[in-house]
Amino acid sequence: MTLHFFLVICMIICALAAVMAKRMIHSAIFLALVSVLLATIMFSAYAPWAGVFELSVCAGLITVLFASTASMIGRGESYAKRERKKFLFLPPVLIVFGVLVWLFGGQITQVFQISQTPAVPAFMTVGDVMWNLRLPDLLGQLCLFVAGVMAVRVILGEGSDE
């Protein structure tokens, strides 16, 4: 078993643990582990910028947000007790689904191999792509950030009146 297989299998196990964990804080930690493992895979695939963002934003910021929400609500455990029965079915269902995909999913994975022509010239850096080719996306993301900040401000502001 190579290092890559080990990383990917660990990532799937951590994802399962994140949705099946009894306490929300454990779910947040397992989700952070998924992010760390995905970032490692990104680094190994020569995608360092994506890896850095994945590590800092997903494994850092989003984990802090989930952990603080879990501690503010603090009733994850009682909900997990009711939900646990549903999630006990997940591993066997996942195994059956995985076997089916492994046996019959060859056609699906071949879809990704249709075009062998790179969409972007190899000499273009991530910055070139973002500023020259994906500028509308970048502006849209900026608008989304502003909208998100204003939404958070408005929603939090509602509570101060009461």
Add this chain to the structure above:
Amino acid sequence: MNSLLTPENLQFNYFAAIMMFFIGLYTMTASRNLIRLLIGLEITSKGVMLAFVSVGSALGAMSFVQALIIIMIGVEAVVVATGLILIIRAYKQRGNVDPTKLSGLKG
């Protein structure tokens, strides 16, 4: 450059991405907890990112894929932050995070 992503690994990556997507989808449909629902959404997007990285590696378009992933991570952070704030507000008003019990706007 010698990447860890050999053709066999890429095939396994596609398989893992489908698995991750399935775990997230199952969580979003089965869970009655809004926080777990967001965790399911996160896992789904991680599966998609894994597929992106694999396709980018196969096609040799890593810079393009990295740009897409960076934008995706930014959007994801905004969605999660806004979603969690809404969950906290809903919990303060209703005392639970069960989406089926949030029926205040039901006509």
